[in-house]
Amino acid sequence: MNQSLDALMGSIGRALREEILPELQSDHARSQLAGVLDVLGKVQHMVVWSPDVVREQLDLLETCLAQAVARIAAAGETAPGGLVPAAPLPSATQADLLRALADAERRFARLTDWLFAWPGEWAELHELLRTALRNTLKAQRRLVPSADFSSMTAPSQPADAQGVFK
Amino acid sequence: MNPVFDPAAPELPARLQSWLSGRWGRPVQVGGLSRFPAGMSWVTLGFTAVSPGEPPLALILRVGDPGGLFSPYSSRPEYEALAALASVPGLPIPKAYEHSDDPAILGAPFVITQRVAGDTPTPWRGADERGEAANQSLGHDFADALGAIHAFDWTATPLAAWAKEGAITPQTTARHETRYWARHARLGEGPTPPQMHYAMRWLEANAPEAERITIVHGDYRVGNFLQQDGRITAILDWELVHLGDPHADLAWAGLRTFAAGTTRVGGLVEREVFYRRWQDRTGLQVRPEVVRYYEVQVQFKMAAMLMGAMIRVQTGRSRDVRMAAMGFQLTSTLMELNKLIAEAA
Numbered sequence: 366m367n368q369s370l371d372a373l374m375g376s377i378g379r380a381l382r383e384e385i386l387p388e389l390q391s392d393h394a395r396s397q398l399a400g401v402l403d404v405l406g407k408v409q410h411m412v413v414w415s416p417d418v419v420r421e422q423l424d425l426l427e428t429c430l431a432q433a434v435a436r437i438a439a440a441g442e443t444a445p446g447g448l449v450p451a452a453p454l455p456s457a458t459q460a461d462l463l464r465a466l467a468d469a470e471r472r473f474a475r476l477t478d479w480l481f482a483w484p485g486e487w488a489e490l491h492e493l494l495r496t497a498l499r500n501t502l503k504a505q506r507r508l509v510p511s512a513d514f515s516s517m518t519a520p521s522q523p524a525d526a527q528g529v530f531k
Numbered sequence: 532m533n534p535v536f537d538p539a540a541p542e543l544p545a546r547l548q549s550w551l552s553g554r555w556g557r558p559v560q561v562g563g564l565s566r567f568p569a570g571m572s573w574v575t576l577g578f579t580a581v582s583p584g585e586p587p588l589a590l591i592l593r594v595g596d597p598g599g600l601f602s603p604y605s606s607r608p609e610y611e612a613l614a615a616l617a618s619v620p621g622l623p624i625p626k627a628y629e630h631s632d633d634p635a636i637l638g639a640p641f642v643i644t645q646r647v648a649g650d651t652p653t654p655w656r657g658a659d660e661r662g663e664a665a666n667q668s669l670g671h672d673f674a675d676a677l678g679a680i681h682a683f684d685w686t687a688t689p690l691a692a693w694a695k696e697g698a699i700t701p702q703t704t705a706r707h708e709t710r711y712w713a714r715h716a717r718l719g720e721g722p723t724p725p726q727m728h729y730a731m732r733w734l735e736a737n738a739p740e741a742e743r744i745t746i747v748h749g750d751y752r753v754g755n756f757l758q759q760d761g762r763i764t765a766i767l768d769w770e771l772v773h774l775g776d777p778h779a780d781l782a783w784a785g786l787r788t789f790a791a792g793t794t795r796v797g798g799l800v801e802r803e804v805f806y807r808r809w810q811d812r813t814g815l816q817v818r819p820e821v822v823r824y825y826e827v828q829v830q831f832k833m834a835a836m837l838m839g840a841m842i843r844v845q846t847g848r849s850r851d852v853r854m855a856a857m858g859f860q861l862t863s864t865l866m867e868l869n870k871l872i873a874e875a876a
Contacts, residue, residue: 372845373855380852387539426725473725481732491876498726499869505862 374409378402418508419462422501426469429497433476433490445479448472473497536596536639538566538574543637547578547592550636551643554629557582564592571840571853572600573770577646589646590628593770594639598849600840601715601770606630606640608693609769612746613644615688622679623647623672623756625765647765649757654789654797665761670800671808672763673756677784678812680766681745681777693774694744704775705738708828716835717842726865727838730831733872739821741776745813748772751780752789753797781809781817782825787867788833823875830868837861 381402389395430448437444450468473494480490537543548561564578573593580588595604610630616622626645634640652661652669661669685691693699699707713719713731749771757765784796785805791798796805806817841858843849 369845372847373858375847376844376849376852376855379847384851467722470723470725474723474728477725477729477732481736488876494729495869495873498729499866502726502862502866502869506866 370412370414371409374405374412378405378409381405413459415508416459416462418504419459419466421504423462423466423469425497425501425504426466426473429493430469430472430476433493436490436493445475448476536574536594536598536637538576538594540638544578546637550631551580551629555582557585571851571857572596573604574599588628591625591644591646592641593644594637594641595770597639598843598851600836600843600854604640604770605632606642607632608772609642611689612769612772615685615690616680616683616746619679619683622676623763623765625767647757649759649764651755651757651767652753654752654754654791661761666795666799668761669758669763670796670805673753673784673797673799674805674808675812676756676763676766677748677751677780678809680748680751681743681780681809681815682813683746685746685774690746690774697774699744699774701741701744701776704741704744705824705828706735708775708779709734709738709831712832712835716838718835721842724834724838724861724865726869727831727834730827730834730868730872733876734824734828734831737824737875739776739818739824741778742815742818743777744774745777746772747775747777747779749780749783751784752786753791753799754789776821776825777813777815778818778821778825779829781806782822783829783832785822786826786829786833788864823871827868827871827875830864830871834861834864834868837864 381398386395386398389398427449434444434448450472477494480487480494544561544564547564548559551559551561560581562579562581564576567575567577572595574596576592576594578590578592580590593609595602595606597603607630610627613624613627616624617626625647627642628645629643630641632640697707709731716723716727718727718731748766748769750768751766755766755768756763757767785802789797794802796802799805810816837857837860840849840854841861844855844858
């Protein structure tokens with residue numbers, strides 16, 4: 366589940382416009398914020414996420430699905446149909462890649478459902494799935510620095526604070 | 532247009548004053564209404580209520596913002612839990628005064644409680660700065676209060692209706708919670724991280740039976756209590772309170788996320804000490820395999836909360852940019868979920 370860049374920029378703009386701007390007392394700060402909002406509004410429609418991570422996640426899921434189908438067949442069992450696409454989906458654009466990833470995720474969910482409905486414990490296959498999931502998350506994680514929720518929830522005067530995080 | 536509660540609305544004090552005067556049958560003057568910066572769910576404001584011939588009351592108004600993290604809200608669970616638990620000797624909770632879900636009063640559901648002195652330690656740092664003595668005494672209070680909550684017999688209180696409404700039984704509670712958070716994250720309805728789908732199936736397949744159904748605070752951790760001089764003065768943030776398996780609170784309180792980089796529960800005390808005090812209070816035994824199950828479930832819940840925040844941002848239902856920041860935590864939360872399942876499997 367990748368964040369929508371457009372929605373993120375919209376959220377930043379809304380917070381600045383509706384939560385921050387009315388609270389500002391300084392004319393200078395208000396003019397600076399107006400400038401930020403203007404630039405943000407323009408940039409919002411000019412930027413896209415890097416496609417590399419999406420492509421890496423897609424490859425990891427497709428590899429796992431293909432390996433799972435092979436192992437199920439090797440065990441003399443029948444995998445649910447349609448786990449591996451008949452033909453590769455186009456991946457020329459960011460939108461194509463995201464569609465292909467969503468499709469791979471749906472097939473992965475079908476395999477997950479099948480595995481948990483399996484009568485018995487197929488530990489090796491579970492491990493294969495969990496490893497693929499872990500590696501897709503690692504690929505995504507490389508891009509995301511930690512958030513500083515302490516700064517976001519702490520009052521400037523600490524007395525009588527009432528809860529953090531949510 | 533999304534409904535929005537405006538805590539800075541100029542008419543808010545007058546509306547609150549008018550309603551309180553009617554409820555209490557005497558003139559009430561509301562003053563000093565000011566918002567606390569913390570919180571991404573209920574909006575928290577402090578105020579004083581003064582009536583002729585009465586000492587002034589320092590109160591907290593918590594309002595369930597329609598744009599908040601868990602909206603739509605009801606004030607009933609928090610109020611009823613606090614009112615029921617008021618009879619527990621020594622349990623540090625604020626006194627519950629009033630509540631209503633009627634949006635005609637303030638624009639959103641709200642609860643009014645006593646304002647308790649103290650400050651809120653953050654769950655992400657501070658364990659070293661507090662000093663060992665304070666960590667120990669806070670940790671003991673933290674375990675004892677949880678034990679007191681879980682030992683409370685709710686069956687003869689209004690909370691008994693919750694069990695009937697939710698069909699909560701020892702056999703159903705684990706799956707009930709999993710379904711609740713799956714719905715919150717809208718799993719299967721829109722983009723669903725494969726790790727969340729896998730975790731949901733794992734939780735359904737491995738659900739344990741509860742030994743006892745208790746009040747579950749639902750967000751019991753460092754950061755949701757007030758402390759003063761190394762003692763807990765009030766357990767706060769009861770919005771997720773429900774009936775269920777007490778191991779859910781043990782697992783949530785002990786999450787690595789809230790341990791300030793230590794191996795201790797909440798960065799305060801060793802797990803063995805925390806469990807021993809809890810067992811002494813409840814008469815229950817900690818079941819390690821059930822704790823491991825609930826560690827997975829509460830991590831799933833954490834991820835569901837983050838997904839809920841992302842959905843609110845992406846559908847334009849939140850003005851709070853911190854929810855966008857929460858969305859960026861989803862990946863690391865899912866990685867921890869993956870790890871916990873591997874440990875429990």
